[in-house]
Amino acid sequence: MAVNVSVNSGNGKSGGAAASTATASTATAITGELPADAAFATRAIHAGYVPADNGRAAVPPIYASAAFDLGDASRGDALAAGELDGFEYSRVANPTVDALERRVAALEGGIGAVAVGSGMAAVTYALMCAGEGGGRIIAPSNLYGASVDALGDFLPQFGIHTDFVKNVNDLDEVASKIGPDTRAIFAETVANPSTELLDIEPLARLAHEHGVALIVDNTVPTPYLLRPIEFGADVVVHSTTKGITGHGNAIGGIVVSGGTFDWANGRFPQFTARQQVISDDRNGEWHSFAEKYGKAAFIKRIRIKYLRTFGAVASPFNAYLSLVGLETLPQRVSRQVESARRIAAHLTRTPHVVKVNYSGLGNTPQFDLVGKYFPNGVGQILSFLVDGSADNVRRIIDGTRLFSYVPNIGDARSLIVDPAHITHREVPAEARVAAGVTDNLIRLSIGLEDAADLIADLDQAIAAAY
Structure with missing residues (x-):
């Protein structure tokens, strides 16, 4: 299963064709050759990986390579321009990590995913991607400790501020915090350690009425017990270190996009500003993430701007361990x-x-x-x-x-x-x-x-x- 991986490319990866064609082929690209109605347990073992594309290895191999041969100058240019599928550099995409991303996206019901070096990298990348440039986040205080620290103390240093609520299921309290700079609501689907549950559906409706995204941490239940996108969540993050890998032997995180939110609705200027990294100035072609990728703009920006620039890269070996864990x-x-x-x-x-x-x-x-x-x-x-x-x-x-x-x-x-x-x-x-x-x-x-x-x-x- 080939996939575009240059910064200008990718269906569910680091870039790619126009959003209309990318979205249309998402289900097949993520699930590979599986039937559309394949059960969860079947997808947990097979989704996102085609043995014929990997030397017919039954188990996804560990691609322990920092970079990939571009072939010749013509092919290299086509890869960089997003005109050809292939892998270039493991800081942006790697075949083993790609299989994990596709599998988790298939299990969560998303259009694409980006695996990162830890669960906190997934949380901070998702929140910064939504809030960058002075946005505000609404969140409860009964979150994992490092998330509270990031929201309350660290992200404000980057111009992203949080309005904390006592009860994120209290729609009136949440609505009272929504202002012109609000970009997202963030919460855990099952709070740690109280196990309080998030009422996703009405919260998603409230968020969307105001053009605000709902980002949820689904680490505790895993996609086996809950798939938040089915209830209206826009972005799902996980610490794959936890239940997804399941054996305490590999640190990792992942961001999954549901692919239905309009990131060009006026609240997110970072998605409508034209960007050199996804444009071709030699040919006078300039694009914004929203223009080029549509509903896939968020997951593309996570890979192209956050993973590629900040570099919290998932190791192929850890991705392999997570893939093995997912099978059970x-x-x-x-x-x-x-x-x-x-x-x-x-x-x-x-x-x-x-x-x-x-x-x-x-x-x-x-x-x-x-x-x-x-x-x-x-x-x-x-x-x-x-x-x-x-x-x-x-x-x-x-x-x-x-x-x-x-x-x-x-x-x-x-x-x-x-x-x-x-x-x-x-x-x-x-x-x-x-x-x-x-x-x-x-x-x-x-x-x-x-x-x-x-x-x-x-x-x-x-x-x-x-």
Whole structure:
């Protein structure tokens, strides 16, 4: 499956033909030779990769090459102009990474994707691409700690400011923050560590009424449990480090575009300004991203301006590990969700546990959202509050035998962490407390061990801590 990869090219890659032709061929380009109605588990194994185009290797190979031979001067010029498909330089696109991008795009229902070096690179690239030049973002404060830090402290240094809301599902509160400079609403589909759920559909309608994009972090549920684009989200980001790769062995991130948002609606001048990098000044041809790529303008800009310039490149080896992980995504997540439900239910009856945060229990105020968005479960993370002090929390963590004390989620191994001291340490105290992240909170990411063994491990650790 050939793909344009020069900065002036690409159907779902770094550039390409006019948006009309690119969009028309998106489904075939992303899914390869699969039937249009192929099931999720089938796409998780086969989408985005054609063995005949890769030496008939059954598994996508690792293309450990910084650059690719241009052939001759004529071919090189055609590649650079976007008139010919092919790969040039791995900072922009690589065949192994390309297979991952196509596969995740197919699983999320997007028109294209760009894989990057980490989940935070995906978050910051997406937010900066929408907000560059003085835009504002609306977001809740109950986000992953590094995202809160980026929005509240770091992105303002680049002229991108955030209006935080207490409840992103409160449409009136969100609407009150929308102003002439608002570019996007950003939220997590399942908040970490509270597991609060995002009501995507009405939020997307509100955003689109004002010409604002909805960008969501779908890391916790993965596309197996939720596909936000189907409910109106415009851009989806993931830390592929987590459930997508699933074995705690490869850092990565990805940005997926839904391909339906109008980036030339007047709120995003960066998409209508003519750009040298996608133009041909020798022939007097000048283009903006919106002119050249239409609804694909966002994902093209992510690759051509952000990946190519800032360089948070996904390694081919890590992309390979993520592809291997994706093959078992449905089976892994199904098992983890089943175990997480059992463990959360058990903790509600466990001495010294005063509160359990797990929206998948079915007895929370968001029960209706579970049925609408998460028929297969809300994911493998949960958190719980214990009585006593931070010393009791430390003794529980140190007393577990099967849980690894690791600041990660989505691993095949079960993980335990105290968010206030680790994952949310950089979040201001007021926002931390508002999100329920106190010194007495413990977060779990449930792996593939036997649920009964995990329950027994928690029971003995909690009992011994008091």
